[in-house]
Amino acid sequence: MNDPTIFALSTAPGKAAIAIIRISGSASLKRLCPAQPIPKPRHASLRTLYHPHSAAEVLDSASLVLFFPAPQTVTGEDLLEFHVHGGNAVVKSVLSAIPLAATSDPSQQKSHTIRYAEPGEFTRRAFYNDRLDLTQVESLGDILSAETEQQRRIAVKGSSTVLAQRYESWREQLLSARGELEALIDFSEDQHLDESPSRLIASVNDQILALKVQVQASIENATRGELLRNGIDLALVGAPNAGKSSLLNCIVGREAAIVSHEAGTTRDVIEVGVDIGGYYCKFGDLAGLRNQSSAQDVTISNIEQEGMRRARERASVADVIVVIIPVERRSNLDGCDITTVDVNPEVELTLRLCDMAKQTVVYVINKTDLLESSEKIPSLQGLLEQAISDHNLPPSPLPILAISCIPDQHPRGNSRGVGGFVESLVVLFRDMTAAAGVSSAAWESSLGATERQRLLLEQCLDDLQAFLDQIDQGFVDEGLGNGGVDVVLAAESLRSAANCLARITGTGEVANVDEVLGVVFEKYSRLAIILSYLSY
Helix, strand or coil, X not given: CCCCEEEEEXXXXXXXXXXXXXXXXXXXXXXXXXXXXXXXXXXXXXXXXXXXXXXXXXEEEXXXXXXECCCCCCCCCCEEEEEEECCHHHHHHHHHHHHHHCCEEXXXXXXXXXXXXXXXXXXXXXXXXXXXXXXXXXXXXXXXXXXXXXXXXXXXXXXXXXXXXXXXXXXXXXXXXXXXXXXXXXXXXXXCCCCCHHHHHHHHHHHHHHHHHHXXXXXXXXXXXXXXXXXXXXXXXXCCCCCHHHHHHHHHXXXXXXXXXXXXXXXXCEEEEEEECCEEEEEEECCCCCCCCCCCCCCCCHHHHHHXXXXXXXXXXXXXXXXXXXXXXXXXXXXXXXXXXXXXXXXXXXXXXXXXXXXXXXXXXECHHHCCCHHHHHHHHHHHHHXXXXXXXXXXXXXXXXCCCCECXXXXXXXXXXXXXXXXXXXXXXXXXXXXXXXXXXXXXXXXCCHHHHHHHHHXXXXXXXXXXHHHHHHHCHHHCHHHCCHHHXXXXXXXXXXXXXXXXXXXXXXXXXXXXXXXXXXXXXXXXXXXXXXX
């Protein structure tokens, strides 16, 4: 093999009890352990490491050395690991000595090059030696960057070979279907086919229809998986002083936002990330929404107007919109004090501007501490349900929740109802990220598909639809022969669809694998630096 031997620090930089240095390649490093045999494969051996230019200079007096022969290694090459003491000076001295340890190869009369690995180079070699496919490379990045339990789970789902095997199976189906179509071009005039051209085309059409359903399910699951990987966006929407900032502080357990009785305290979007039940959530505390009439004798400033514009913009891209409606006390026509809930007109307008086909709305009644008793909560929930129906506002998959952000006497200081609200969110998140498909258990792995894979699947789906459209048009227009279908165009659509699947895994008809790898490592540019340390 002409590739140079590479090495890198596998463990994180900094002081530790042990540091692991991984070396991949065919160069011999016996000069670091003179007069000592090569360790037995896959057995840890205690060795003293010496400087290659001075046998009297000890680099580490007690190092564990492990040797893994090719090809059953993470890179597919000979692999050597040094488990050395984790002090900075020891690690630096061993790393400096490794490039100097290359010895001449008597059989080939040349010296091996040993150098520090480039970012992601261990992973790249693993790919080229068929130890990882591109889907596994991407899932490795997700595993290393996972911060919550759900992110870890989805990353592990993507790390298996199930996804790659599924994509390859689809690609083979498309190649087979394409072959059947192209047989019409070569042999239909000689009548060497076992069935009529129209029947053969109808059979291929049925195959592609079934495949289209599977690809659509995979795309939907990939979209759901991105919620787990990237985090679920939540926007706290409501009128000024509805209690949005108070609710945010209760959820994150700290004073993330300023709380005041003065309306319009929050002017800009306050973003806070928090782990809720293993789901990474990105809460946006937005400026209160109101118009000049609701502001009474207070003039809405330009700054507040800009804050409301940003609030609407942030709400329009949220995955979940939490509408917070406070309990209000007011006098009725008879002069009696009543408690009620109303949907602010500006809040209502904001909801109408959102894409309810892609967004979920949750309604929360806040400030229930103003009620004389909790027995009045159901009637307020009924009032709000009626208002939502009367105003034709988007329904919620959750029941209307009632909370108070004022801590009660619970020993944990939890606010009344906020715990139940959080638990309801976890149920909602579970439904939003559950695998879709004929058999959800069989489709769990598709949640681990990355955005790159989803985009290529969408291209594949477009090509499949183009094929189906060509078949439908062909049966309408009988002037083309072969049942009216332009077989050449139809076969080209299948070729393009198969190529999209090949680009996902980096196999098959991929014209430039380096270009595909470049896309993967560019996306994980920050992670690639980590990979150089972890040496995977």
